[in-house]
Structures are given as structure tokens and as C-alpha cells.
Amino acid sequence: xxxxxxxxxxxxxxxxxxxxxxxxxxxxxxxxxxxxxxxxxxxxxxxxxxxxxxxxxxxxxxxxxxxxxxxxxxxxxxxxxxxxxxxxxxxxxxxxxxxxxxxxxxxxxxxxxxxxxxxxxxxxxxxxxxxxxxxxxxxxxxxxxxxxxxxxxxxxxxxxxxxxxxxxxxxxxxxxxxxxxxxxxxxxxxxxxxxxxxxxxxxxxxxxxxxxxxxxxxxxxxxxxxxxxxxxxxxxxxxxxxxxxxxxxxxxxxxxxxxxxxxxxxxxxxxxxxxxxxxxxxxxxxxxxxxxxxxxxxxxxxxxxxxxxxxxxxxxxxxxxxxxxxxxxxxxxxxxxxxxxxxxxxxxxxxxxx
Numbered sequence: 001x002x003x004x005x006x007x008x009x010x011x012x013x014x015x016x017x018x019x020x021x022x023x024x025x026x027x028x029x030x031x032x033x034x035x036x037x038x039x040x041x042x043x044x045x046x047x048x049x050x051x052x053x054x055x056x057x058x059x060x061x062x063x064x065x066x067x068x069x070x071x072x073x074x075x076x077x078x079x080x081x082x083x084x085x086x087x088x089x090x091x092x093x094x095x096x097x098x099x100x101x102x103x104x105x106x107x108x109x110x111x112x113x114x115x116x117x118x119x120x121x122x123x124x125x126x127x128x129x130x131x132x133x134x135x136x137x138x139x140x141x142x143x144x145x146x147x148x149x150x151x152x153x154x155x156x157x158x159x160x161x162x163x164x165x166x167x168x169x170x171x172x173x174x175x176x177x178x179x180x181x182x183x184x185x186x187x188x189x190x191x192x193x194x195x196x197x198x199x200x201x202x203x204x205x206x207x208x209x210x211x212x213x214x215x216x217x218x219x220x221x222x223x224x225x226x227x228x229x230x231x232x233x234x235x236x237x238x239x240x241x242x243x244x245x246x247x248x249x250x251x252x253x254x255x256x257x258x259x260x261x262x263x264x265x266x267x268x269x270x271x272x273x274x275x276x277x278x279x280x281x282x283x284x285x286x287x288x289x290x291x292x293x294x295x296x297x298x299x300x301x302x303x304x305x306x307x308x309x310x311x312x313x314x315x316x317x318x319x320x321x322x323x324x325x326x327x328x329x330x331x332x333x334x335x336x337x338x339x340x341x342x343x344x345x346x347x348x349x350x351x352x353x354x
Contacts, residue, residue, distance in 0.1 A: 003156045003157050003160050004140045004141045004152060004156060005035075005141055006160050007089070007140055007156065007159065007160050007163065008035060008052075008139040008140050008141055009035070010055075010160070010163050010164065010167060011054060011055065011058050011103055011139075011140075011163070012035065012052040012053065012054055012055060012058075012139055013052065013053045013054065013055050014034065015033065015034075015053070016052060016053030016136075017032045017033070017034070017035060017037075017038040017050055017051070017052050017053075018030065018031065018032075018038075018050065018051055019032070019038065019041055019042075019047040019048075019049070019050050019051075020047075020048060020049060020050070020051060020145055021046040021047065021048050021145070022046075022048040022145050022146055023145075024145060027045070027046050027047050030045075030047055032050070035050075035052065035139065035141075038050035038052075038142075039141065039142065042142070042143065048143075048145040048146070049138055049142045049143050049144065049145045050138065050139065050142050051136055051137065051138050051139075051142075052136065052137070052138075052139050053135060053136055054103075054134075054135050054136065054137060057105055057107075057167060058103060058104065058105055059103075059104050059105075059106055059110060059113060059114075059133055059134075059135070060101060060102065060103055060104070060133070060134045060135065060136070060137035061074075061077055061100075061101070061102035061104065061117055061131070061132070061133050061134070062093075062101060062131070062132055062134050062137065063077075063093075063098075063099060063100040063101070063102065063130070063131050064093070064095065064099050064129065064130050064131070065098055065099070065124070065126050065130040065131060066095075066096060066097065066098040066099060066130075067097060067098040068098065069098060069124055069126065069130075070097075070098025070099055070100060070130075071097075071098045071100075072124065073100075073120050073121075073124055073126065073131050074090055074098075074100040074102060076120050076230060076231060077102055077113075077116065077117060077120060078090050078102060079230065079231035080113075080116050080231045080232070081102075081104055081106075081113070082231075083231050083232065084109055086104055086105060086106055086107065086109060086113075087104070087105040087159075087162055087163055087166045088102060088103065088104045088105070089102070089103045089153060089159050089163075090102050090153065091103075091140065091150070091151075091152060091153050092150055092151050093138075093144065093150060094143070094144030094147045094148070094149070094150025094151070095144055095146070095147065096147075101137055101138070103137070105163070105166050105167065113133065114133045115271065117131065117132065117133045119233060119264070119267045119268070122263045122264050122267065123219060123220045123221065123264035123267075124221075140152065140156075196278070197251040197278045197281050197282060197285075198251075198281070198282045198285040198286065199250075199251070199285075200245050200250075200285045200288065200289055201289045201292055201293070202248075202344035202345060202346060203245075203246065203247070203248040203292075203345055204248055204344075204345025204346075205247065205248035205249075205345060205346070206247050206248060207247070208243055208244070208247050209243065211223055211225055211226055212226075212240055212243045215236075215240055215261075215262075215265050216240075216257060216258075216261040216262065216265050216266075217261075217262060218262055219261075219262035219263065219264035219265050220236065220262075220264040220265060220267075221264070223236065223240075223265075226239065233267060233268040234268065237266055237268055237269055237280060238280055238283070238284065240265070240266065241254065241277075241280050241281055241284045242284040242287070242288060244257065244284075245281075245284045245285055245288045246288055248345065251278075251281060254281065255274055255277070258270065258277070304342050305341060305342055305345070305346075305347055307341070307347040308338045308341050308342055308347070311334075311338055312338060315331065315334055315335075315338075319331050319334075
């Protein structure tokens with residue numbers, strides 16, 4: 001319990017405590033000035049437990065979805081924190097299976113953490129009451145308002161040591177050096193993103209593979225079979241963009257598909273914007289076209305398009321009725337154009353003038 005209190009003192013502001021009853025309503029007139037005073041009120045009158053204000057360096061995540069959904073949300077957010085080396089502590093809230101509190105010291109990732117919580121909420125189709133980032137939470141040493149004392153994580157001692165290190169202010173020597181060194185001047189920057197999207201090599205337009213079509217239509221959960229990094233959106237969106245390139249989408253067509261996709265598909269690309277997404281698009285175009293250039297020579301010719309098959313039938317039936325002087329040249333040009341359409345997979349294609 002002593003370590004639990006130490007963690008609360010590190011995570012919470014000294015003031016700002018209030019009391020709630022078993023129905024989760026604030027108890028009027030109960031205004032404790034410290035955590036000790038707040039805990040002393042529990043069990044008296046209507047006070048069931050207490051809530052405090054987290055210090056500015058900390059952020060809380062309240063997961064109240066219940067069951068497997070709640071545990072899935074907690075696991076995804078904890079994995080995201082671990083991948084970035086952030087101090088975090090996950091504990092059962094005491095309200096039942098799948099209900100959790102997560103304490104995080106996000107540092108420079110505070111906004112990204114809030115965005116990630118929102119993305120997980122959309123993906124799992126939860127409400128803000130079921131999953132949200134908060135500045136106020138119940139302290140570790142306070143009971144649940146209905147079920148009493150909640151189980152504490154086994155690694156509290158290690159968490160307390162690590163938290164002290166994370167919150168430790170820089171030494172005086174480091175601060176003096178920072179004050180003595182003026183920050184470097186930064187040139188004005190243009191909006192984030194490449195100057196423009198690359199144009200991929202022409203490919204015959206085809207349907208997306210079923211799992212990727214399901215990702216666009218039904219969201220991230222439908223792509224679980226190909227989701228190699230559930231803690232990040234970047235890898236899945238990169239692979240999905242590559243599938244759009246391989247399916248013959250142009251950049252405007254791909255972005256239109258992204259803009260109209262399910263709310264949990266391409267959530268990061270839509271939140272950052274089209275120009276930012278060009279980073280992903282250009283990388284996929286470069287990688288896919290490099291492979292295609294290396295293998296296209298050895299690839300068998302594409303099947304004729306229905307439109308070119310009909311055109312060849314018309315050509316065979318009528319070319320002898322064309323002017324005698326030019327019909328052989330016209331047939332040769334016609335044949336080359338139809339072959340190019342088959343090769344590019346499109347009935348409307350650019351023809352070099354040579």
C-alpha cells in the first residue's frame with residue numbers, strides 16, 4: 001500500500017480531489033484538500049470513492065467497455081505505448097472483466113496518444129463513455145465505487161522506480177547548457193508532404209483481393225488476417241496502398257476510395273491529409289513499379305480486352321473495303337494500337353507519335 005500511495009503522489013496533483021457516490025455522482029459538500037483527507041471520507045455519508053486530477057505530465061485512459069472488447073482496447077493502447085518506450089501502468093478498474101485504467105506519461109506523444117485512443121474507439125465502435133483519454137481518474141489506492149478494493153498490478157515497485165526516473169527534472173548543469181545555447185533558427189517549412197504524387201505504370205484494372213476490399217468496406221477488424229502490427233496504423237495502411245497500386249488505381253482513384261472507406265480504414269491517412277499520404281503512395285508506386293520493370297519482360301502477354309477483341313473482329317470484316325492505297329498501312333497502325341491497349345490493360349491509352 002505504501003508503494004501504491006507513492007505512485008499516486010507522483011501521478012496526481014496535490015489538490016483537486018473530489019468524492020463520488022455508488023451511482024457515480026459527485027457528492028456535494030465533500031471537498032477534501034488532500035488525498036489523505038479524501039480517503040478518510042470513504043464510507044462516511046454517501047462517499048464511495050474519490051477522484052483526482054492527474055499532474056500535467058500524465059494522462060489517463062478509462063476503458064469501460066467490458067468483456068473482450070475492453071481487454072482488446074487496453075491491449076492495443078498499452079502496446080502502442082510500449083512500442084514508443086512510454087512509461088505506462090495498466091490496472092483493472094474493479095468494475096468487472098474488460099474494465100481498465102491506464103496511466104501514461106506520454107511526453108511529446110501526448111497528442112498522438114489521444115489520436116490513437118480515438119482511432120481504437122472508432123475501430124471497436126465504442127462510445128466516449130466506454131473508452132476515452134482523461135485528466136481525472138480514481139487513484140490507485142482508492143476502492144471502486146461499487147465493488148470495493150481493486151486488484152493492483154504485481155509490478156508496482158518497478159513502476160514506481162521507472163516513474164521517478166521519467167519525471168525527474170534535468171540536472172542543473174543540463175539546464176544551464178540549454179539556457180546558454182540558443183535554439184537553432186528554422187527556415188519556414190511548406191505543408192508536410194511531397195511536391196506531388198508519382199504516376200504508376202499502367203496496370204490492368206482489377207478488383208482488390210477480398211481481404212483488402214473488406215478492409216475498405218468494413219474497417220480494420222475485417223483485415224485481421226493481414227494486420228501484422230495491431231499497435232500501429234502505418235503498416236496496414238502502407239500495405240493497403242500497395243494493393244491499390246497493384247489493382248491499377250490512379251492516385252485520384254485511390255484517394256477517392258480512401259476518402260469513402262470505413263471510418264477505421266485509412267484513419268491515419270485521412271487525419272493527416274492527402275498530401276501527407278503521398279509519402280505512402282509514392283513509396284508504394286516506387287516499390288511496385290521497380291518490381292514490375294524487372295519482371296514485365298519475362299511476363300506472358302495479357303489477355304486481350306473485350307473491347308479490342310471486338311475491334312479486331314470489325315477490322316477483319318471491313319479492312320478490305322478501305323481505300324486500296326492506304327489500307328495496309330492503316331491496318332498495321334490499327335493492330336499496333338490494339339496491342340498497346342491490351343498491354344496497358346486500358347481501352348483509352350496514350351499513343352506515342354513516332
